[in-house]
Each structure stands twice: as structure tokens, then as C-alpha cells.
Amino acid sequence: MPCFDHDSNSDLLGYMAMAGADPEGARAAFSEFYGRHVDWVHRMVKRLPPNRSISGQDVVDIVQDTFLDAYKGAGTFKPMASASTDCDTERRQARAWLGGIAKNVILQHLAGGILLTDVDDINAISSTTDLSEESALVTATREALDSLEERDNDILLSWLYEYKPGQKNQRMSNAESRALAERWQTSPENIRQRRKRIFDQLRETLQPGQVALEKSR
Amino acid sequence: MKRSSPTSPLDTEQLVYTAARSMGWIIPTTENEVRATEDIPLDDIPLPDALKNPLATLDEEVARAHRKRRHLPVPASETFEALARAARDGTGDISPEAEATMKRDRDAAESVLSSTKKE
Numbered sequence: 074m075p076c077f078d079h080d081s082n083s084d085l086l087g088y089m090a091m092a093g094a095d096p097e098g099a100r101a102a103f104s105e106f107y108g109r110h111v112d113w114v115h116r117m118v119k120r121l122p123p124n125r126s127i128s129g130q131d132v133v134d135i136v137q138d139t140f141l142d143a144y145k146g147a148g149t150f151k152p153m154a155s156a157s158t159d160c161d162t163e164r165r166q167a168r169a170w171l172g173g174i175a176k177n178v179i180l181q182h183l184a185g186g187i188l189l190t191d192v193d194d195i196n197a198i199s200s201t202t203d204l205s206e207e208s209a210l211v212t213a214t215r216e217a218l219d220s221l222e223e224r225d226n227d228i229l230l231s232w233l234y235e236y237k238p239g240q241k242n243q244r245m246s247n248a249e250s251r252a253l254a255e256r257w258q259t260s261p262e263n264i265r266q267r268r269k270r271i272f273d274q275l276r277e278t279l280q281p282g283q284v285a286l287e288k289s290r
Numbered sequence: 291m292k293r294s295s296p297t298s299p300l301d302t303e304q305l306v307y308t309a310a311r312s313m314g315w316i317i318p319t320t321e322n323e324v325r326a327t328e329d330i331p332l333d334d335i336p337l338p339d340a341l342k343n344p345l346a347t348l349d350e351e352v353a354r355a356h357r358k359r360r361h362l363p364v365p366a367s368e369t370f371e372a373l374a375r376a377a378r379d380g381t382g383d384i385s386p387e388a389e390a391t392m393k394r395d396r397d398a399a400e401s402v403l404s405s406t407k408k409e
Binding site: 111165276 | 303305310313314
């Protein structure tokens with residue numbers, strides 16, 4: 074079996090993309106790529122909040138599906154142009170791409186198997202968030218999220234997985250609200266209204282902190 | 291000109307996203323987000339045996355189950371319309387047709403899930 078110990082992640086994905094021409098090489102490249110990242114992907118999935126839809130065997134399935142999708146979509150990986158192309162940056166770019174795939178797999182899982190996003194779209198995911206995770210306002214938000222009841226937590230988590238940072242007033246997809254409606258034995262419209270109420274309550278809770286921060290600037 | 295602020299009331303969604311990300315509720319999808327996660331100690335969460343063999347993931351059996359999961363039947367739209375109508379009107383009545391559709395969809399989904407688990 075070929076040795077890929079010293080290849081970059083981008084190279085490994087390139088070998089995987091040529092599975093048709095060199096199946097053995099693609100499998101060897103997959104083994105190396107998997108070995109480099111499986112612990113990280115597994116930890117990221119395990120860190121997700123306790124949720125009735127993601128537990129036990131589901132975690133294993135999500136990790137396996139993430140790598141299977143990465144194998145099938147290896148040709149879509151496009152390393153972002155960066156001034157620094159050191160090993161750490163290159164590894165993080167590959168993991169960010171894997172994270173996008175894992176996110177999509179979880180969405181499919183929550184939506185009962187419906188494919189919501191193509192692997193091709195994953196390269197387009199980017200974050201424009203510039204709030205410090207340590208700010209008092211974020212801490213207050215964390216406390217508010219921690220106190221949500223199970224159904225609201227499920228609704229918010231599903232919304233979060235579709236949320237694209239930087240885009241305002243995003244709606245929950247029909248597929249997602251239907252999946253939630255089925256889980257909670259209600260209608261998609263009720264789920265949408267519940268999501269709106271969750272945000273109204275959060276705004277009410279957080280507004281004093283937002284106003285204070287705005288004044289201090 | 292109106293000044294844009296990342297913490298204006300309109301940005302509660304972004305605030306929730308940032309807080310959720312810091313709580314580990316979001317899978318990192320950018321280089322910076324990945325960097326922030328790489329300090330978490332590895333030994334905190336051991337890898338399950340089922341994930342220790344890379345090539346097992348590519349096995350046909352796993353791939354077949356994977357494909358089936360993607361093709362689970364989606365409940366018919368009329369079922370949702372009936373549920374929405376019942377919720378809106380407050381009657382709680384669901385027509386026998388909608389109930390039959392719900393049962394059929396549920397049976398089909400359970401059948402696929404059950405055969406996937408057997409494999």
C-alpha cells in the first residue's frame with residue numbers, strides 16, 4: 074500500500090478524488106487523512122449539546138458519514154488563498170472543510186435524511202463574526218441559552234445549523250421546520266412561531282446589555 | 291449615516307451564534323474557529339472502537355446504510371397541512387386520510403430504519 078505520511082491534506086484529497094483511476098491509492102490516502110482528523114471530528118460532534126436527535130450510535134454514524142462525504146466530495150476541496158501556507162494553516166483549512174461537511178451531515182440527520190446542502194456549497198461557508206467570545210454580553214447569551222427547555226433547545230440548535238454568519242433575519246428552511254414539527258408533534262408553522270418567540274425573549278433578556286455596550290462605544 | 295454595530299438589537303442572531311459557538315454547539319467551519327478548538331485535550335473524549343478502522347467507513351455495508359439514510363421518505367405535504375390546519379383552527383381534528391398518510395409514512399420510515407440496523 075502506498076505511503077502518504079508526508080503528503081499535505083490537499084494532496085491526500087487529490088488522491089481520493091482520483092479513486093476511479095487509482096482505487097488503492099485513494100483508499101490509502103483516505104486512511105491517512107482519516108487518521109489525521111478523526112479524533113478532532115469526533116470531539117466536535119461529541120461537544121454538541123445533549124439533544125434527543127444526536128446521541129450514542131448517531132455520533133458514530135455522523136462521523137462516518139462525514140468522512141464518507143469527504144471521500145466522495147474530495148475533489149471539491151479548495152484551500153483558501155492565504156499568506157501563510159504552513160502545516161498548521163493547511164490542517165485547519167482541511168478541518169474547516171470537514172466541519173462544513175459534518176454540519177451538513179448533522180442537518181441531514183436532524184431533517185430525517187433530507188439532503189439540504191451540496192458538498193460544493195461548503196467552500197462558501199465563512200464567518201464574519203467579530204464578537205469576542207469572552208464579552209459579558211456573550212456570557213449573558215450563553216446563560217440564556219443554557220436555560221432553554223428541551224424543545225426550544227432543539228429548535229434553536231436546528232436553526233443554528235442552517236444559520237449563515239453575516240446574513241441577517243434568516244428563516245428556517247421548510248425541510249427543517251417539518252422535521253422539527255414531526256419530532257415535537259406539531260405543525261411547521263407552530264415551530265416557526267416558536268422560533269420567533271425564542272428570539273423575542275432572548276432580545277428582551279439581552280437588550281439592556283446590548284444598549285449598555287452600545288453606549289460605552 | 292446610521293452606524294452599524296455588531297451588537298445592535300438586530301444582531302441578536304449573530305450574538306446567539308457566537309455564544310453557541312463558544313459553548314461547542316457549532317461545528318467549526320472556518321480556520322479561526324478550528325484554531326480555537328484545537329487546544330481541547332484529546333484524552334477527554336476517547337475514540338469509540340467503531341471509529342478506529344478508517345477503511346471500515348468505506349465498506350460497502352456502511353456506504354449502503356449511508357445511502358438509505360439519505361432516502362428516507364419525507365412525510366407527504368398534506369399531512370403537514372392537516373396538522374397546521376388543526377393547530378390553526380384549534381380543533382385538533384385530523385382527517386382519516388391525513389392520519390392514514392401519517393401512518394403509512396411512519397411505517398415506511400421505520401421499515402427502512404429497521405432494515406438499515408439489521409445490516
